[in-house]
Amino acid sequence: MSTLILDDVCVSYGRVHAVCHLTGKFEAGSLTAIAGANGAGKSTLVKAIMGELPLTNGHINQGKLTPQDIAYLPQTAEIDRHFPLNLEDLVSLGSWRKNGAFRGLSNACLEETKDALRQVGLAGMEKRQIGSLSSGQFQRALFARLLLQDARVVILDEPFNAVDEQTTHDLLALILQWNKEGRTVLAILHDLEQIEQHFPNTLLLAREAVYWGDTRQALSVQNKQRAKSLIHYWDNPQSQISTPFKESA
Template identity: 35%
Template sequence: MDAITVSGMTVVYDKQPALENVSFSIPEGSLTGVIGPNGAGKSTLIKAALQLIPVRSGTVEVFDQPYKNQKQLIGYVPQRSEVDWDFPTNALDIVLMGRYRQIGWFKRANNKDIKWARACLEKVGMEGFAKRQISQLSGGQQQRVFLARALAQDASIYFMDEPFAGVDAATEKAIIQLMKNWKRQGKTVLVVHHDLSTVEDYFDHVLLLNKRPVDCGPTQSVFTIDNLEKTYGGSIAFLQKTTPAGGR
């Protein structure tokens, strides 16, 4: 079964198309990279699929049901740049936000929820920072806290918007390990990603996007020189350095 099906999605900013008639499907249990140049609409796609921004047209289905009926199955890790890190809250409270579907809005977390949240922080190596204000954390530590929040959501599908941006090597390793663990558990992960050199190591499925889909499918068959040339245009020398010799 396909976990995510997007059909005919168009998004327009200031009369300029950011996405044009985008359609694709992501199989359940896949780890999918959304790849494309700057301005290709990768982050816009994530936000539009999650109904965080208005769309001109298009539909999103989750396990063959309308997205609005399946929201509880979705977890989301936004870009760090979109978060107000000066907001006066600590790491534990951020992670507890991932439990609000279970707790209920405007209700207080009980001991079970707090224990769950602390366990999630421990899994990303942040258990010692539970009471630390998020503004006092490094970029890598902040990203780990948001990963712990995603763990707390215990979702079936995760959308992650450039989770590796601005983090140290240890945090990047922790992130990819977490995503691969989700995949082993049968979860589906969709990741906006920009580093072509790691695509084959990180993802078993790829969506190549430049306002419209160029190709979507298994990494081995989609992540090729031909397709990357179509996606990135004239950056041929750069692509040849960062893609495998076996790519066409």
């Protein structure tokens, strides 16, 4: 199973609580948006799931999932596009767990790379340097790399940030296809209308869970107001005696 279970998960930066007492689960085969204001702990949470940040409390149970079963796309701003790689090199990195880190690319891997580039609309661009790509083209290339990883769980941190409408449409179609294939998909998103249209489940974060479940419930007017109040509390902890909303779904 590819269920991720979080039990009282907390992550802190020194004395600053970034994620607090988060309990719930991303069901196997589910499609979940992670929403919330800047500073709500969204990227911190997915980095903790990936093991890039230590927990200060709680536990994340990945069941029988191995590192090879989880694919992670960080924010584009965290990737150095000045490194001298062409598209073929970048995308083929998605197969390193299967083919090994120090082997040359097999003919089969090269064909898989070409096919992945074709699926994201970059056919024939294998030798283009990544530094010459537009933001949309680069994000398409990163999705092609995810295709080669063929993971059971896909975690995306702001996958549509700074890309054009057509690229968003095409990449969203890939995400929905992954979900139809039974993969578990988590995506940090800011476009609430997009979430409501395409993502049945939402975790609304404000450093703690405001609501985790049905998207329409999560993004209700009441819950969005709760999220705003919680962020205000965490940013101004001395202004109130206790948090305004302790319960979470």
